[in-house]
Amino acid sequence: MLILSLAGVTKTFGGLVAVAGVSLGVERGQIVGLIGPNGAGKTTVFNIITGAVKPDDGHIFFSGRNLTGLRPHRIVALGIARTFQTIRLFPRLTVLDNVLSGCHCRLNSGVMASLLRLPSQRLEERLVLQRAMSELEFVGLAEVWSSPAGSLAYGDQRRLEIARALATEPKLLILDEPAGGMNEQETANLMGLVARIRDRDITVMLIEHDMGFVMRVCHRVLVMENGSLIAQGTPREVRSDPRVIEAYLGQGED
């Protein structure tokens, strides 16, 4: 069953065609990699799916719903969460506060309930702290819950971004270069984390330049070049596709 599908999505910035009529589908429960050279349009595709960028043409469907034109917070509420290519935590807020931002869309307390600290609001606050702490435990950052997010090591900040995204209770998680800037040990841990996320019945879509990571983690790989999808299939199929080798993998192999 397809959880996400794009139909003829196009986006131009000025004269530059960033995404040119991309159509793709993502099966529920899979880990799907999106790869391609720099400037191929991968991040733009992610930005279109999450609503940060509006496509000029084409449609995005998620669990049968048309997402086209919805604002990002609505899309998050429908079940798509993301991390950013360049880390976008709230650096001066605590680790816990960062994760609580993800919980926001699953809470109901309004302004009046908060202003008057009604019992329902207090109960909700207690539950949300448990929820946020359990996500921090999941990624292994529970011990530093009271530290400012900006004081964490780089790899920890990446994991915190994932915890924050998981706190939105997504059905589809989109990771933009999750292993970027990580050392080997951290990357290995991340592979385990991505697999555990999938085990929670969360479909994962990721952009990654670390080919070893993509080939080992992903069920399917989509390859983009110059705004178009040039190949897709299992990691093995993609690796042996001549167009892919020419466009991407052939570079710097030896």
Added chain:
Amino acid sequence: MIWGNKSGVQSRSIVQVLSALGVGLFLALPALLAAGGLRGAPYILDLLSMVGLYALLSLSLNVILGLAGMFHMGHAAFFAVGAYATANLNLTYGWPILATLPVAALMAGTLAFIVALPVIHLRGDYLLIVTIGIVEIVKIALTNDIFGLTGGPNGLIGIARPVVFGHRISQPRDFFYLIWIMVGITMILFHWLENSRFGRALKYIKEDTVAAEGMGVNTTAHKLMAFVIGAAWAGMAGTIFASKMRTISPDSFTFGESVIMFTIVILGGSGHQKGVLLGAFLVMGLPELFRDFQDMRLLAYGAALVAMMIFRPQGLWPPTPTQYRLPDPYATKYPRGDKPC
């Protein structure tokens, strides 16, 4: 860690006792002044009431500017709407002053909603310019006796005093208590608001609006709501101001007044209520203390602001991270790791 956990708890409770003493002493001030037989007592109380009024205004601006990070320099507009709403209801329809409080809040909040709706998406400096426009437009409207409700440049005269439980508030001492009790209630309510889903959302917006939206926060709605709440509170401050002064005119609601509120928030500590309170005392109180040096006052004021922006842009008393009390089992599993960093 030099301080063990135990002494940390102790020093916290010492701070609590000291602040309770401070508040108690402050509230006993009128009695102390009267006992001392000081001749300037009414003047001091009147000055402290003005400090309190500006504290109230700045605390309301703090929701918009300090928590949500929206550069809003037109807060006097909403202050004015509240004051004129009260004056009209009282003078024309004979409403008691305190009964006009909710109407003043509603009117100011409604105006805020209407003017903010088309511009709320603007960021930083652009929003700043628009809000300056708002306060100017309101002032011009008041001066031109809009809808025949504002009395033009002369304003409205003869507004009644508030009556609380049958007691007519008229002495400086009475206003001191009325205003500072309102400040106290405001600080408690806004403290709760700040440490809630809504307050957190404003902090996320201030830190990174794109990331906040990307994590599921309806940034437009929350910014708008912050604007309306801040404005409504300024409207209520307007009610108190109108009945304290008994006369209101457009001169009281200038751009300059907006700048003073803006300065109090930034100078004291954007997003921190106690910092804002400190800012109100400094900005409103210090110039009075140095009245003898009339000529140098504004110079010193300007110099202080410049120095602040260079050496301490976060304000004198910036906010500290929210301290959560974790529910069990997490509280015992992960005691707070107050690492110095």
